[in-house]
C-alpha cells in the first residue's frame with residue numbers, strides 16, 4: 355500500500371514523471387534502460403551507460419551484487435570479492451561496498467516495507483533493477499552514516515548510469531520520501547497498528563515470518579528463554595566478526611596478531627581478525643592460518659576431545675595403532691583442516707569424505723597445510739559409508755547439509771531464499787547420514803552430529819529419531835565437552851545432553867552438537 359502518489363517505472367507501463375510527459379528522447383532512453391535491464395546482466399566497463407556517466411564504484415559493486423543475487427541466484431559472499439577485485443576498490447571502498455551490499459540484502463524485508471509506502475504500485479511490479487537500486491538507497495539513508503544528500507545523489511547517479519534516466523527520476527522521488535523519516539520513525543509508522551508479535555519482529559528485524567517463528571521454536575527447544583528472540587534476530591543483522599584459527603601444531607597466530615588481530619577469548623589458537631585482505635598474510639596463503647567461525651572450531655575440537663579411554667576396539671585401527679577419524683560431509687573442508695591438525699597431534703588418521711567432486715577438491719586444498727600421511731580424501735556418498743566400512747572409525751564427524759538458519763548473518767540473502775519446505779526436504783538425508791555415521795563408528799567410539807542450524811527439526815528431532823531405534827547408543831554430555839575445550843568454560847550451551855551455540859550469546863554461528871557414544 356502506498357501512502358503517496360509517486361509514479362513507478364514498472365515492467366508494464368512507461369515511467370510517468372510527476373504527471374508530466376517525459377518527452378520523446380526521455381521515453382526512448384527509458385525504453386533502452388528497461389531493455390538493458392531484462393534478464394541476467396553483467397555491467398562491464400564497456401557498457402555505453404558507463405562510458406558516458408561513471409557510477410561511484412563502491413555503489414556500483416553493491417548494485418551488481420544485488421542484481422547477481424536476484425537474477426542469477428548467486429551467493430553474495432562469492433560475487434562480492436570478485437566484483438571488488440574487478441573494479442579495483444581500495445580497502446575503504448571495499449568496506450563500504452561490503453556494508454552496503456550485505457546490509458541492503460539482510461535488511462530487504464524492512465526496506466521493502468518502507469519502499470512500499472513510497473511507491474504507487476506493488477513492489478513486485480517494479481523493474482527488479484530499480485527495486486535493487488531503491489534498496490541500496492534505503493540502506494544508506496536508514497542504516498548507514500551516509501549524509502542524506504550523498505546517499506540520494508550517488509544512488510540516483512548510479513541508477514542514471516546503469517539503468518536509465520527515467521528510472522533515476524523515479525528513484526530520486528522515492529528516496530526523497532524515504533529520507534523524510536529515520537528508520538525508527540518508519541518502523542513506528544509501519545507498526546503503529548500491528549499487534550501480531552511475529553509480524554512486528556519480522557518487519558523490525560527483517561526476517562521472514564516463518565523464520566521468526568522457527569527461531570523462537572529453536573530457542574525453546576534448546577532451553578533458552580523465548581524472550582531472547584529479538585536479541586537473536588538483531589545478532590543475525592550484525593556484520594559477523596572474522597575469526598581465525600592457527601592449525602594446532604602447524605600454524606601460528608603471530609603474523610595475524612602483529613597485523614592487529616586480537617587473541618580469541620573462547621578457544622585456543624584463535625584470533626579475531628582486524629579486517630582487510632587476509633591474503634596479505636603468508637600464513638593464510640599457505641593454509642596454516644584459516645578463517646573459521648569459533649562455533650565450528652569448538653564443535654570440531656569437542657569431537658577430538660571426547661575421552662574414549664580404551665573403549666574402542668583397536669583391531670581395525672590405523673596401521674600404527676592410532677585412531678581412525680572420519681569427517682563424513684567434509685566440503686569445503688573447514689572443520690576437516692582443524693580435525694586433520696588435531697588428528698596429527700593425537701597420532702590419528704583422518705578420512706575426509708565429500709559427495710560433490712568440486713567440493714572434495716576444496717577439501718584437498720583446505721588440508722594441504724597438513725602433512726599428507728595424516729589424511730586422505732574420498733569423493734562419495736556418505737550414506738554408503740556405514741555399509742562400506744562398518745565399525746571402522748573411532749571418531750566420526752557428521753556435519754550434515756542443513757538450512758543454515760544458524761548462519762544467517764554470514765549469508766545475507768539466504769533468509770529470503772530458504773523456505774519451510776527445506777526443513778522437510780533435508781530431514782531424510784540428515785537421518786540417513788547420521789545412521790551411516792553410526793554404522794561406520796566402532797563400538798566404544800563417538801559420532802559428533804553437527805548442524806549450523808538450531809532448528810529442532812534438524813537437530814534434536816533427528817538425533818532422538820535415530821537413537822530411539824537403537825539400544826547400542828547413548829548421548830554424552832555435549833555441553834560439558836564444549837566447556838572442556840573452551841578457554842573460559844561455562845558456555846551454558848548444554849541442554850538435555852546436546853549443546854547449542856548462539857550468535858547473541860556466544861557471538862558464534864548457531865552450531866548444534868550432539869555427541870553419540872556407541873556402547874562397547
Ligand SMILES: C[S@@+](CC[C@H](N)C(=O)[O-])C[C@H]1O[C@@H](n2cnc3c(N)ncnc32)[C@H](O)[C@@H]1O
Pocket residue numbers: 650682683684685686687688689690707708709710713734735736737753754755756
Ligand atoms: C554443512 S556442509 C559441511 C561443512 C564442512 N564440515 C566444513 O566445516 O567445511 C555439508 C556438506 O555435505 C555435503 N553432502 C551433501 N550430501 C552428502 C552426502 N550424501 N554424502 C556426503 N556429503 C554430502 C555437501 O556437499 C556439503 O559440502
